[in-house]
Amino acid sequence: MTRVPERLRRLLPSARRAPAAAAPAPPRPRQGHNLFEAAAAYVAACAEDYPARAEEAASRVSPGMLAFGVNELACRALLTLARERNESPSAVARSLLGLRRESPQRTTGDG
Numbered sequence: 001m002t003r004v005p006e007r008l009r010r011l012l013p014s015a016r017r018a019p020a021a022a023a024p025a026p027p028r029p030r031q032g033h034n035l036f037e038a039a040a041a042y043v044a045a046c047a048e049d050y051p052a053r054a055e056e057a058a059s060r061v062s063p064g065m066l067a068f069g070v071n072e073l074a075c076r077a078l079l080t081l082a083r084e085r086n087e088s089p090s091a092v093a094r095s096l097l098g099l100r101r102e103s104p105q106r107t108t109g110d111g
Contacts, residue, residue, distance in 0.1 A: 035061045039069025 041057035058066055081096075082089040094101060 035065040035069040036072065039066060039073050042066060043070060043073055 038057050038060040041060075042054050045051070045054035045057055061069070078089050078093055078096075082092045085092060087095075091101065
């Protein structure tokens, strides 16, 4: 009966590892770029009309990730600006894009 624990140790992968392997691995260096950092750099470069810097920032992440980061930045900036202006995000967005204010929806009633 004393052979059972020994056999189990040989069968279990965790028991087969050397004791040194049980020590936690050192943290891996951060690989890649943060998509929000890339989006911030891209938008800032576009705003400052610096195409080379915008291109470099865009090359850090995939186009889909960049689009997500730019969208998130736009939403956060719009909400912050709307709070500062005490206006709705829709009104601020239209104002920033040079669009006319939305007219109130008319409802036609039978009367």
